[in-house]
Amino acid sequence: MEHNEKIQAHLVSVWRESKKFFSVGGREGMLVLTDKHLTYVHKTESKMNWWKAITQRQVINFIKSKDTMIRHDGYDEKELSDDLENSKNVELEFDDIKKISFEEKTWGSALYLEYEKDDKKENYQYAIAQDWVKYPIKEPTKFMKVDWAPFVQYIKERQKFTE
Numbered sequence: 001m002e003h004n005e006k007i008q009a010h011l012v013s014v015w016r017e018s019k020k021f022f023s024v025g026g027r028e029g030m031l032v033l034t035d036k037h038l039t040y041v042h043k044t045e046s047k048m049n050w051w052k053a054i055t056q057r058q059v060i061n062f063i064k065s066k067d068t069m070i071r072h073d074g075y076d077e078k079e080l081s082d083d084l085e086n087s088k089n090v091e092l093e094f095d096d097i098k099k100i101s102f103e104e105k106t107w108g109s110a111l112y113l114e115y116e117k118d119d120k121k122e123n124y125q126y127a128i129a130q131d132w133v134k135y136p137i138k139e140p141t142k143f144m145k146v147d148w149a150p151f152v153q154y155i156k157e158r159q160k161f162t163e
Helices: 048-064 077-083 149-157
Strands: 009-020 026-034 037-041 088-093 099-102 110-115 120-133 139-143
Touching: 009 048, 009 139, 009 149, 026 149, 037 077, 048 120, 088 110, 099 149
Parallel strands: none
Antiparallel strands: 009 026, 009 120, 026 037, 037 088, 099 110, 110 120, 120 139
């Protein structure tokens, strides 16, 4: 993350699943869109109480408006920079992204991302969870219907090349 970089969108309770053959399960995290990068934060230093409040507020926001270009109080560029020190979190330059699209499903809205970083091709599906089951393992039971179009458009407009 660069010193003058600003967060444009911040989504919590994002469920990421690999689209590789024989891949099972997923992970919860945050998608953070800055003016120069797309970041998936799986390990955050943010407090649990903050996380619970923000996920509930985000559900209410998405019921009112489906716009994904939102930001949350209590998480800014400093927290993002701290979280990026953890190597489990992924920071992508827009030109690392080979394909980005979205689709409306009966269960919710899915964002598809194919990228290449460190000579590894990755392919993921992202969706915003509304409800969770916590036992035996934490998994989403219900997803939100959101508008990924402005999110995807923001990235595509800033890519130097597209396929």
